[in-house]
Amino acid sequence: MIHVSNLTMRYGRTLAVDDLTFEVGPGLVTGFLGPNGAGKSTTMRAILGLEAPTSGRALVAGRPYTSLRRPLHTMGALLDAGAVHAGRTAAAHLACLARANGIGGRRVTAVLEQVGLAEVRNKRIAGFSLGMRQRLGIAAALLGDPGVLMFDEPLNGLDPEGIRWIRDLLRSLAAEGRTVLLSSHLMNEMALTADHVVVIGRGRLVADTTMEALAARFRRDVLVRAGDTARLTGLLRARGAAVTVQDDGALAVRGLGAAEIGLLALGDGIALSELTPRSASLEQAFMELTEESVEYGARTAVEAGTR
Numbered sequence: 001m002i003h004v005s006n007l008t009m010r011y012g013r014t015l016a017v018d019d020l021t022f023e024v025g026p027g028l029v030t031g032f033l034g035p036n037g038a039g040k041s042t043t044m045r046a047i048l049g050l051e052a053p054t055s056g057r058a059l060v061a062g063r064p065y066t067s068l069r070r071p072l073h074t075m076g077a078l079l080d081a082g083a084v085h086a087g088r089t090a091a092a093h094l095a096c097l098a099r100a101n102g103i104g105g106r107r108v109t110a111v112l113e114q115v116g117l118a119e120v121r122n123k124r125i126a127g128f129s130l131g132m133r134q135r136l137g138i139a140a141a142l143l144g145d146p147g148v149l150m151f152d153e154p155l156n157g158l159d160p161e162g163i164r165w166i167r168d169l170l171r172s173l174a175a176e177g178r179t180v181l182l183s184s185h186l187m188n189e190m191a192l193t194a195d196h197v198v199v200i201g202r203g204r205l206v207a208d209t210t211m212e213a214l215a216a217r218f219r220r221d222v223l224v225r226a227g228d229t230a231r232l233t234g235l236l237r238a239r240g241a242a243v244t245v246q247d248d249g250a251l252a253v254r255g256l257g258a259a260e261i262g263l264l265a266l267g268d269g270i271a272l273s274e275l276t277p278r279s280a281s282l283e284q285a286f287m288e289l290t291e292e293s294v295e296y297g298a299r300t301a302v303e304a305g306t307r
Contacts, residue, residue, distance in 0.1 A: 001024060001025055001026065001060075001179055002023065002024040002047060002058070002060055002179060003058070003062070004020055004021060004022050004023070004046075004056075004057075005021050005057050005058075005059075006019050006021055006055065007019070007021070007053055007055075007056035007057065008055045008056050009039070009043075009051060009053060009203070010054040016203055017039040017043055017046070017203040018039075018202070018203035019056070020039070020043060020056070020203065021056075021205065022198045022205060022208050024180075024181045025179060025196075026147070026174075026178060026179045027174055027175075027177050027179075028174055028180070028195040028196050029170050029171060029174045029182055029193050029194045029195050030179075030197065030198060031183075031184070031193070031194035031196070031197040032183040032197075032198050032200075033183070033198070033286055034200040034201055034290065035201060035290050037202075038201050038202060038203065039203040040200065041183070042203075043058070043200070044077070044079055044152050044181075047065060047077075047150065048065050048077055048150075049064060049066035060074060060075045060148055061075070070102055071101070071144075072103065072144030072146060073102075073103075073144040073145070074144070074148060075148040075149070076140065076141030076142055076143065076144060076146045076148075076149050076150075077141055077149070077150040077151070078137035078138055078140070078141045078152065078154055079150075079152045080137075080152070081133040081136070081137045081157070082133060084133065084137075086125045087124060087126060088124065088125055089122050089123060089125070090112065090117055090120060090122075090123060090125060090136050091112065093136065094112065094139060094140060094143060095108055097140055097143055101144055103143055103144055107143060107144075107145070108143070111139040111142045112139055114139065114142065115138050115139040116135060116165070117135055117136060117139065120132070130156060130157030131157040131158045131162055133157070134154055134155075134162075135162070137154070138151070138154060138166070147177075148179040149170075149179065149180050150180075150181040151180075151181070151183065155186055155189060163189060167192060167193045170182060170193055187281070187282045187283035187286055188281075188282075188283070190282060191211070191281065195210065196209070196210050197209060197210075197211060197282075199290065201289070201292065206290060207289055211282075215280075218280035218288065219277055219278070219279045220279060221252045221277075222252075222253045222254075222257065222258050222261055222275065222276065222277050222278065223246075223251070223252060223253075223275075223276040223278055224250065224251040224252075224253055224272065224274065224275055225249070225272065225274035226265060226270050226273070227270060228271075229245070229249060229251060231270060232251065233245070235268060236256065236261065239255075239256060239260075239264065240255055240256075241253050241255040241256045241261075242255050250274070258276070258277045
């Protein structure tokens with residue numbers, strides 16, 4: 001488990017992280033979300049002991065990461081795919097990390113195969129694309145077969161196949177009971193990957209909830225298709241629901257849940273062919289949650305008075 005408690009990070013007059021508290025538990029992919037400048041990377045660096053907190057603490061498996069004798073066995077992380085010695089080969093880079101953590105050479109071979117870099121193991125990292133460097137960073141995080149994993153923007157530079165691969169990888173790691181913390185600006189992918197989200201803005205906690213609860217919080221309406229639209233509309237409005245007839249004849253219903261609508265239709269003998277609760281997308285929910293926390297807000301062309 002990752003445990004962040006009352007974490008505050010101050011740099012001169014800049015308050016980067018403000019009394020932040022959250023936990024990341026096993027068996028889940030937890031998305032770590034926030035606008036640029038929200039404090040996500042700073043928090044991750046504090047978890048790894050790369051930055052000293054002004055106050056509060058960040059623990060991995062109940063201990064400061066810097067106190068772990070062989071840290072890669074407990075937690076693997078990827079914060080910056082470019083933070084490698086470009087003159088080394090992929091195999092040499094991982095072998096160096098392996099020796100420092102008491103890991104054998106077979107494991108180096110195994111993780112290179114796992115991330116799809118086995119064929120370029122002897123190629124210098126200077127010749128790697130950003131996507132290849134991301135895969136190498138993921139291999140380094142997996143090297144010690146740790147129970148805790150943390151990734152900051154690991155999808156950058158990956159092609160569609162690579163994005164699907166890492167999505168499947170992260171979900172499989174969580175299914176094995178590992179703790180997975182993932183930061184990304186790709187909301188569509190986060191919606192497909194994460195089970196839980198921690199959202200911060202201006203260094204403060206904005207939301208700490210499951211994806212299911214977030215969807216319920218930002219539920220828009222219920223889409224209904226019925227055999228007798230007019231009769232059902234009357235029943236729904238009599239119960240206080242707001243009903244809007246869509247262009248295709250379906251009903252968009254606010255004020256009543258899907259279960260209530262279904263029971264109401266059943267009680268009056270109205271057949272339903274569709275009953276779908278509709279929520280805001282993760283991107284829409286994120287924008288609403290963080291609208292007061294955006295550091296650099298650009299105006300649209302209409303707002304700027306241009307075409």
